[in-house]
Amino acid sequence: MSRKTKIRKNVPPYVRLDLRSRKMLVQSLLRTMAKKKQMGKMPANPLLVPKDPKTAIMPSHASILLMSALSYSSHWKIEQLTVDHLRESTREVIQLKPPLHASGVLSRCKPDLLLVLGSDLLLAEDLDFIRSLPFKKAIWLADSTGSSEILRQTALSFDCVFTQQSSHIPFYRHGGCRTVQFLPFPADPTEWYPLTVPEEYRSEVVIFGDTSQKTPALIPVIDSWRENKKVIVCGKGWDCFDDYQVLPDESPWPLYLNGANLVLHLSPSLNRILEAASCGACQISVDDPCLYQWTNPDEDILLFHTPEELGEKLNSLRCYPERRRRLSTQALAGSRFRYSYRQVVLELLRITFENY
Structure with missing residues (x-):
């Protein structure tokens, strides 16, 4: 076998296109080149152009x-x-x-x-x-x-x-x-953190929020939960409730939050909720859109809309004490990592x- 024949055997095979196929291929190439030329003349969309890494600031x-x-x-x-x-x-x-x-x-x-x-x-x-x-x-x-x-x-x-x-x-x-x-x-981790508190700071429920037209319907639900145990309140309009101890906003709330079995938010303040979470408190709050970005409902806090729903959530905590511990643990973990x-x-x- 000649040397020339061996070289031809190593050359990949090719297919010769018919005239119609070659014309279609050329037309497709011409259309693509025309589109690229037209795009070069069009102004760039600033929303589609990535930032120049030389000018972007890390x-x-x-x-x-x-x-x-x-x-x-x-x-x-x-x-x-x-x-x-x-x-x-x-x-x-x-x-x-x-x-x-x-x-x-x-x-x-x-x-x-x-x-x-x-x-x-x-x-x-x-x-x-x-x-x-x-x-x-x-x-x-x-x-x-x-x-x-x-x-x-x-x-x-x-x-x-x-x-x-x-x-x-x-x-x-x-x-x-x-x-x-x-x-x-x-929350400031040097101020809001878990600790054991004296008896005078302990309570069954700590309530944050002012009274409203919905409050009278919530009182029987709260009283059923607390069973004549101590309730501490921070808010306006609670003076008419003799069984509830109203404290000013300047009170040592890190101590009261650590001493509460439950923290109830009737006027949700995310700052308050994050502070209570840093203390490892078990929390339940009126539903509010602002809470979903910074908490995980049903994992580190419970939310409710109606007095009936509040009663159901409170009963679930009474029947399943481990759920209360899980809510407290997840809230504390979130304050240390996700919301630090x-x-x-x-x-x-x-x-x-x-x-x-």
Whole structure:
């Protein structure tokens, strides 16, 4: 066998297309080339074009300028915990004291983000100065007790707004804020944690919330559960109930929460629920949409709509004590991992830099 024949045997076989098939193939190639040429002339859709990795900022590489505008002395831990976990998650954190407009720090550094905690100490000059800044601005509002037109005008100076109440989101967005997120302050683990308490702090039920038109229908259900045992209440309108001990909001609630067999929320406050979870409390609450993002109903908290449903949930806890222990354990685990300061700060950074 000749050398030429051996080479031909190693060549892959091919199929010769007929004239009609070749024409169809050429036309298909021409159509594809025309489409590519047309797409090259069209303006790119910014929603479909990925961010340039050269200009995108990773939170771990970011420089954060942080200022606390919280007015209450009890809020200093919020600032400290936020700073501690920002330092673990970013390149650097530079702390400022108000007034911001009088600070010369921007002449010495080039931050990627200004984060303001609260708004009580912000001046009009500060807001004008913030609007002129060329980098990202975010504010973490302390608006758990309510919002106002002043707060909405303040929020307009920032690119990202974080609120303590999900019900405030439409209010800020209607005013012109584009990026508004529900992000409550987590419970302080140095203040809210499980511990054994003296007898004077023990009770069968701790109730949070004001009375309403629905309260009279709930009282028989609660009384059936407590069986003449001690009930502690924090809220308005309870003075007419002689068997219930009403305490002010400034009471040592970490002790009372650790001493309660059950915590009942009639006016759900997510901050209160997270604090009780950090103490490992067994909780049941009126159903509210804001709870689903930050809790796992039926796993770390029970929810109800009607007095009848409340009675059913309470009876299930009485009949199955292990369910109460499981709810308490899951709530405590969630406060240590899913809803910890570290996780919430990471979520804040993710939202902020996704919208950079």
